[in-house]
Amino acid sequence: MDRLSTLLTHFGVNAGTFHSGAFCGVSAYGGEQACGHVHLLQAGEVLLKPGNDPELTLNEPTLIFFPRPLAHRLFADESMGTQLVCASLTFDGGSGNALASALPDYLVLKLTDIPELGSTLAWLFKEAFDGHCGREAVMDRLFELLVILLLRHLISRRDQQPGMMAGLADPRLSRALALMHDEPARAWSVAELAAAANQSRAGFAEHFRRVVGQTPLDYLLSWRISLAQKRLREGRPIALIAEEVGYDSPSALARAFRRKTGQSPRQWKAEAR
Structure with a gap:
């Protein structure tokens, strides 16, 4: 019996790529938005301020996942050599649906800690930086696949909060x-x-x-x-x-x-x- 497919049938995920490439400056996301976000640090360094939590310095390839709207901020300057690929996320049924609500407020995972996402990440980065026609449509689908694989990764772990x-x-x-x-x-x-x-x-x-x-x-x-x-x-x-x-x-x-x-x-x- 498939633990995940029924959930995704009811509460599928839709992604919209909005940034790929060098990043310099400040990007702030308000919690009043009706979507979540995925940010992929492909290279360099970025400072992340998630909600009211302390600021994090990320300096190796990292996945940053906000399944629901949550205020957060990203910062980098020219010296950091930051390369980011980012997408917005919406779940069918709204951000308060059973699947989105079951996830943590946010996740910050080194890409080396989620090797099962490796081939999808490699394809996504290739699309992001190669400039082929149709790249955004392909990237949107790859981000959606990435979230499904991330959910698969999460339900393989036993160290979770009740839910x-x-x-x-x-x-x-x-x-x-x-x-x-x-x-x-x-x-x-x-x-x-x-x-x-x-x-x-x-x-x-x-x-x-x-x-x-x-x-x-x-x-x-x-x-x-x-x-x-x-x-x-x-x-x-x-x-x-x-x-x-x-x-x-x-x-x-x-x-x-x-x-x-x-x-x-x-x-x-x-x-x-």
Whole structure:
């Protein structure tokens, strides 16, 4: 069972390349923007100020990943020989969707620490600096592939904070999560999910809560509401959304939606717009 493909079917990533080449000066990104960012330091040095965290000096090839809008600043002067390739990122369903929300505020990874991205990075840098026709379209697709490979890298790691990604990285929980992702409308019981994880009901419930940070049924509610939010953004009728995500009626979905978000679907949609 594929832990990642269903997530990306619902919450695919779209990239837009906006810089490639030498970098000198200051670039500031406000947290009010409706997108995340990827910056690739190909050569030289750059100073990164992420949010309210201390400034970082980066002086070897590095991937800087902001999955959601977050204020940050990049600085370099002529002496640093900085070469950057940058893209904006948007996830289907908005920056608050289940996948984007499960990721850290930002990641700073040396390229040598993520060798599985090596061939994609080499292709992306070649496109960035060779000047072939259609380069930006190719680079956009390569950035999207890069994010997918980065997500694959993250769910192969076990040293994560509680949340969806930690659950997907856990061999015993990943199948239960994938089942909920694949069939959100099904009335899953904890016993059924525990059987899929090959654990006792009590052991599974405790393990799930510790790793994911929610009970299994609370997680199912969160997943359903995230899917409903995406469909509301797309303009789908509330009655059809209710059926797709496992509720008998629009009013039942509205009650669950309000319990999770504090708003009715109509209020949330108006605010999101």
